[in-house]
Amino acid sequence: MNSKSVPVIAERLTKTFRVAHRSAGFMGGVRAIFRPTWEYKPVVRGVSLSVQPGELVALLGPNGAGKSTTIKMLTGIVAPTTGSVRLCGLDPHRNREENARNIGAVFGQRSQLWWDLPARDSLVMLRDIFEVPAGEYRERLRQFDDMLELSRFWDTRVRHLSLGQRVRCDLAAALLHDPAVLFLDEPTIGMDVLVKEQVREFLRHQVAEDGKAVLLTTHDMKEVEHLAERIILINDGEEMFEGGVAALRSRFGATWKVHVTLSDAVGHPRLAHARIVAREGARVTFGPRPEASAPLGHALKEIINAYPVSDVSTEEDSLEDIMRTYLGGAAAARQSASGGSRMAAR
Amino acid sequence: MAGGTALRRSVYRLRLSWKLTSLNVRARLEYRVEFALGILAGILWQASVMVFATVLISRFPGLGGWSSGGVLLIASIRLLSHAVYGVLFANVNRLHAIVQEGKLEAFLLRPLPVYRQVVLHQFHINTFGDLAVAVTLFSLALRRLALEWTPFKIVFLCAAVVGGALIEAAVQTALSCAALRSPTATADWTGWLDHTLSTFGNYPLAILPGAVSGLLTFVLPVAFIAYLPAAVLTGTYEGTLVPREIALASPCAGVVLFLAARRLWNWNMRRYEGIGG
């Protein structure tokens, strides 16, 4: 596939910020003016990713992992320190204006609308800026309104909109010019359950029906489970994982349980994917074999084939559980690593 | 054909700028009281400038080889160019606020030049008050001076006013680059610049010690805004630190400096690092 047909390609992106180092106290402040010492802070360290048309990829990671910084490099807001980005074949930083027509972006924390005016005025202005033909504009606005119920509040000044209302207007604003790529940085922050569902439905439609390539960051794992085909997990600016939800499960040792009620007493044939972890009369609980954590689906099939089962229920780690385990482990590893280096320095 | 498209693009650009401006005027009108108070404060300020100027003319017979009408001419050219600067570039020295509010990042997501979006970002009605006062003072100066107007002088005057506006825009643009590189940069020095220009820009620099006058000619090019153009219009060349030919070319200084400042600005814009978060 050539680079034009893949909407988003980033290769070995890095970003290092230079920050002025200021020692404490008055003299520290004075010294910082005359002889600033710079600290180099690597924030993104070799992230590669791609997003295909009609695909929604979730960029996950803890606070400060470098998700927003990555999105800023992909949208052309800041230049990468090293590495390359191609968006619909363009370098988003070099060809910023041209690239702007191909992308839409929503930053949940910040609005791109005119704060003091009704949201609709911003939409009209953006229509003119992006030169959207009047017919298309009307058609798209009607569609957005159908799905996001914008007309209930788009005559309100943006400053008076609730967070969830404002982000919905921002979503409409980002998609008004029908970009091929959509970047969403924590779009559902502060939304209630119903609105979240509405927005998810809207995004699913954008991806499945309109073939948009979407890159999403969020801390809401439910959202990821509902929307994302693929996950990219970064921590401390480094890419830790890339793949589907199922692969993430097996990679990070996610566990499952199968509870069955046996209809007949039988012996216990050895299974390839599961082992008994508890039993109480006719109720038996299976878990993965420690040496190979098989996907739940395989194990379930095997169990049902081998046993006379009258009732089955399953239990699986949620993505949230997996992330919690993973992040907890990563934090512990970091702590022991820095402890180790301190020991070495002594 | 290519000419036709180019023309269409410029018409489109102008219409878009106009739409953005009217949108911003409407945004300002949302705060009616503030808007009205702003105009009132503007009128009071302008009135005080007028009173000061009238006192200046009636009390002083002249200054550094300049008649009082000549001094008024310098002051009014300075104010005219400052007013033109204000109408077109008033937002440049507010760049730090635009950056800190995260608006610059929204600008970067639109298919328009960032500098243009900065310049059009807010509309300041008071700049028209500045313009009105400047025009009034200018006509007062003309009445006192009884200059002979030739087509050359009229064209030169217009060029000088635009050039002066561009000099101010150039200096403010260059200073505003700091806001692109460090989000904590404040606008303190743009206030300092305003002050320097209104302190020294309105008088014949010949009255100042040579070193200061040199500084204000060759380092911070205040002389090129109004003093040298007024010297050309009145033929008062004694005490200027540059030859007559340079004084005649003074409107070009603004163009050159502004183009240089814009390059510097773009260079810094390419190195914008974001405001975190």
Ligand SMILES: Nc1ncnc2c1ncn2[C@@H]1O[C@H](COP(=O)(O)OP(=O)(O)OP(=O)(O)O)[C@@H](O)[C@H]1O
């Ligand atoms: N302009 C900047 N200058 C210096 N440091 C920065 C800048 N922008 C971001 N950082 C730092 O880079 C790191 C990553 O920030 P980033 O905003 O990309 O994280 P994130 O993954 O989006 O986190 P969150 O989940 O909290 O939004 C942070 O430590 C932040 O302090």
Ligand SMILES: [Mg+2]
């Ligand atoms: Mg972030």
